[in-house]
Amino acid sequence: MTTYIVKRLGQSALVILLTISTVFVLIRMAPGDPATAFAAPNATTEDLAQIRTQLGLDGSILSQYVTFLGQLFTGDLGTSYSFRAPAFEVVLDRVPYTITLALAAVMLTAVIALPLGIWMARRADTGRETGANIVTIAAQSMPEFWSGIMLLTVFSVLLPVLPSSGFTTWSGLVLPAITVALLQVALISRLVRREMVSNLTSPYLTVARAHGIGERRLVWGYALSNSAIPVLTALGTRFAAMLNGVVVVEVVFNWPGVGSLVVRALETRDYPLIQATVLVTAALAILVQLLIDLLYPLLDPRVRLGKATAR
Amino acid sequence: MSRLVEVEDLQIELITARGVVRAVDGISLHVDPGETVTLIGESGSGKSTTAMGLLRLLPPDLAVLSGKAVLAGHDVIADPAAITGLRGRVAGLIPQDPMTALSPVHTVGSRLSELVRLRHKGTSRRQARLAAKELLEQVRVPDPERVLTRYPHQLSGGLQQRVLIACALAGEPELLVADEPTSALDVTVQAGVLDLLMELQERTGVAILMITHDLGVARLVSDRVHVMREGRFVESGDVEQVVDAPTHPYPKQLLAAVPRLAPKEVPA
Ligand SMILES: Nc1ncnc2c1ncn2[C@@H]1O[C@H](COP(=O)(O)OP(=O)(O)OP(=O)(O)O)[C@@H](O)[C@H]1O
Ligand SMILES: [Mg+2]
Numbered sequence: 001m002t003t004y005i006v007k008r009l010g011q012s013a014l015v016i017l018l019t020i021s022t023v024f025v026l027i028r029m030a031p032g033d034p035a036t037a038f039a040a041p042n043a044t045t046e047d048l049a050q051i052r053t054q055l056g057l058d059g060s061i062l063s064q065y066v067t068f069l070g071q072l073f074t075g076d077l078g079t080s081y082s083f084r085a086p087a088f089e090v091v092l093d094r095v096p097y098t099i100t101l102a103l104a105a106v107m108l109t110a111v112i113a114l115p116l117g118i119w120m121a122r123r124a125d126t127g128r129e130t131g132a133n134i135v136t137i138a139a140q141s142m143p144e145f146w147s148g149i150m151l152l153t154v155f156s157v158l159l160p161v162l163p164s165s166g167f168t169t170w171s172g173l174v175l176p177a178i179t180v181a182l183l184q185v186a187l188i189s190r191l192v193r194r195e196m197v198s199n200l201t202s203p204y205l206t207v208a209r210a211h212g213i214g215e216r217r218l219v220w221g222y223a224l225s226n227s228a229i230p231v232l233t234a235l236g237t238r239f240a241a242m243l244n245g246v247v248v249v250e251v252v253f254n255w256p257g258v259g260s261l262v263v264r265a266l267e268t269r270d271y272p273l274i275q276a277t278v279l280v281t282a283a284l285a286i287l288v289q290l291l292i293d294l295l296y297p298l299l300d301p302r303v304r305l306g307k308a309t310a311r
Numbered sequence: 312m313s314r315l316v317e318v319e320d321l322q323i324e325l326i327t328a329r330g331v332v333r334a335v336d337g338i339s340l341h342v343d344p345g346e347t348v349t350l351i352g353e354s355g356s357g358k359s360t361t362a363m364g365l366l367r368l369l370p371p372d373l374a375v376l377s378g379k380a381v382l383a384g385h386d387v388i389a390d391p392a393a394i395t396g397l398r399g400r401v402a403g404l405i406p407q408d409p410m411t412a413l414s415p416v417h418t419v420g421s422r423l424s425e426l427v428r429l430r431h432k433g434t435s436r437r438q439a440r441l442a443a444k445e446l447l448e449q450v451r452v453p454d455p456e457r458v459l460t461r462y463p464h465q466l467s468g469g470l471q472q473r474v475l476i477a478c479a480l481a482g483e484p485e486l487l488v489a490d491e492p493t494s495a496l497d498v499t500v501q502a503g504v505l506d507l508l509m510e511l512q513e514r515t516g517v518a519i520l521m522i523t524h525d526l527g528v529a530r531l532v533s534d535r536v537h538v539m540r541e542g543r544f545v546e547s548g549d550v551e552q553v554v555d556a557p558t559h560p561y562p563k564q565l566l567a568a569v570p571r572l573a574p575k576e577v578p579a
Contacts, residue, residue, distance in 0.1 A: 202411070203406065204411060204412050204415070205414075206406075207406050207412040207475070207478075210403070211426055211478055211481070212398040212482055213429065214395070222417075225417075226415060228416075299416075301416060301464070302462070302464050
């Protein structure tokens, strides 16, 4: 178990290092110059060169990279150009908002998709199930900026009941969370449906029925607890993915999470901030995924970490 | 004494991808308390369909039943809802493949306790646990305390089948429907499971509707046998008469094709 965790953490560190190195090189090769974003509109070439030296951007990419790595291992991610504050702290300030949005979206997804999937399983292959499928797939296929703007129009402009942007009260969470959840419901509800149908028609369920177990318990106690494993895993994986920032939705709703931060950092060519965002979100997503994998054996007795399934 | 099972002109049509199949085509049989009646026939002859139909376990939208099937006085074809009170309590099922017959995420103990509490409402958890352990002892499971905490995948096929027999016994039924209870097991543990069924019958007087394709098994356990082929009974009668002096060529073929029951072994 400990060996497994150590191994996984080592792998994760490697993945994060590779990711951050790739990003480091790519942003410096992409067109655009942080110095122009920084300088006054009428700055001269000399001014720009001076700013570049100040920002440590005058050397080759390789020498910049070596400096960066050196700082990284002392825990220093540099100073954000635009916030003029340690990049790491700027990112950390935004993380709770992204976690809040992701958590709300995942819970909302579960609350909608679980009953819906069970309902679809019990009406498998009927017209009503097809109807539910079409609606959820339509919701999934809507671009999120579009569904987000639609929700905004309806609930904060036409019937102004919810705030349109930012996070001042908890009600500001409602619209962005719905927008993110809309994308997930189709996927998760169909997973629930598929798992439930296969469990409801499985031999063990027929045998339990033959033993006199009631229908309600067969659905909620047997089929559901056997479906829970893949469904919870999928929800956890969606959650981990959302920690990278739900970029479009955060921008549409002006949500102060890492997603909108990364857009701003890219616009201003704020290299340290981009790097810090990538590092923090990648580490977070990987940690959450590790946590899910560690919890998995608790859910599924057939799985033992680092070992083949016992027979 | 009244009949436990009375089947008259039972027909079962299955709606399959290849059209409607008449899997059971007008069979009649009866089982009296304490008796063992065997259905024997080759694969696909309709044995499982008969058993599942009797317990109304076939998917209602894919199986059409007609005729009469009376279980402890209730015709489950005329009144399908009646079966809910009969499953487990009047008739218990021992399935064909134990490997897939137990919920993977439930321990043996939780399954058995649940069935005990279903049979005797108001039993406390502790009492149910004790009863579960006793059930495992009844089916000769070694180290029942340990097995109660196990998940199905941690048990051998033979042990799983014993657990399933315990599950069926938890409802204290008058009839066990055993659908090829040994055919998915290793030859070495088959005899042990059959012995156990015979012993349980002797002790509790439970009737058995045995399903098999093995004449050796039929000869060992049956009071009466029905030889089934393509959904019909081609021969019925006392076990000696059908097995030892078959008048129909089909039982003779079965007899010639099937190896003898394996020698007795220690239970699995
Ligand atoms: N789910 C199904 N789909 C299609 N046909 C089926 C299905 N179940 C049973 N049948 C058909 O019904 C007939 C009877 O099958 P049944 O399973 O009752 O036979 P069986 O005597 O129990 O055979 P076995 O010894 O293999 O268990 C066969 O012709 C089979 O093809
Ligand atoms: Mg069968």
